[in-house]
Amino acid sequence: MFRAIKQQLRRRQLHSVGIREELNWTKWSFGEGEGAWTIYPEQLDTTSVVYSFGVGTDISFDCALIRSCGVTVHAFDPTPIARQWLAVQRFPKEFNFRAYGVAAFDGSQDFQPPRRAISSHYTPVKRYRQYDNSKPPFQGDVRRVGTIMKELGHRRIDLIKMDIEGGEYEVIDDMLNDHVPVAQLAVEFHHSYATIPFTYTVRVVQRLRECNFSILHISPRSYEITFVNPAYYDA
Numbered sequence: 001m002f003r004a005i006k007q008q009l010r011r012r013q014l015h016s017v018g019i020r021e022e023l024n025w026t027k028w029s030f031g032e033g034e035g036a037w038t039i040y041p042e043q044l045d046t047t048s049v050v051y052s053f054g055v056g057t058d059i060s061f062d063c064a065l066i067r068s069c070g071v072t073v074h075a076f077d078p079t080p081i082a083r084q085w086l087a088v089q090r091f092p093k094e095f096n097f098r099a100y101g102v103a104a105f106d107g108s109q110d111f112q113p114p115r116r117a118i119s120s121h122y123t124p125v126k127r128y129r130q131y132d133n134s135k136p137p138f139q140g141d142v143r144r145v146g147t148i149m150k151e152l153g154h155r156r157i158d159l160i161k162m163d164i165e166g167g168e169y170e171v172i173d174d175m176l177n178d179h180v181p182v183a184q185l186a187v188e189f190h191h192s193y194a195t196i197p198f199t200y201t202v203r204v205v206q207r208l209r210e211c212n213f214s215i216l217h218i219s220p221r222s223y224e225i226t227f228v229n230p231a232y233y234d235a
Helices: 002-016 060-069 080-086 145-152 168-177 198-210
Strands: 028-030 037-039 049-053 072-076 095-098 107-111 138-143 159-162 184-188 214-218 224-228
Touching (some): 028 060, 037 184, 060 095, 145 168, 168 184, 168 198
Parallel strands (some): 049 072, 049 159
Antiparallel strands (some): 214 224
């Protein structure tokens, strides 16, 4: 009951600033539990380019999308937990993993390790106002979306799933400034972190709207939002 009330309050917070679902298009959910994402599945096929930023220890979305649509998923995560977990998993040949992350620059980035041993959430920002300095940061390789596209030979991206623990704000800004051609973006926002104000999310959503994206879906938790650029579709 308490969880449902919190979800309702978060959705009201979004509605209070005009963030609500805008497209009445077909949408499907892929994946399991908190690893599930809701997207527009039409026109996704073997020729589609899909980027999955942030793997952690859950690729249920990626595998379900591969099974249902036949896509090839290019997945990215520089963190040691993701690499260690994937090393003992079996996954389809269409799942291509690269051990670097995404950022608004090319180079290396410090990631704060998770507080809890059971968590896989390395963050490129400080999640808590007071951090445990006994755990040194992990330094991982990162690249801009535009750089990744050039390296992989992609001219456009049909779908991006982005769960990068607070780094999404700078990455989305960089994508929009660089005019990266993206048809669909499913992103988890992290204004739940003590160091990230809700206004950050409001500003980025507004920028996406100014660049012709509309909101297809808002998750029950209200942190995951899927955006679609209708200009890429015949719908």
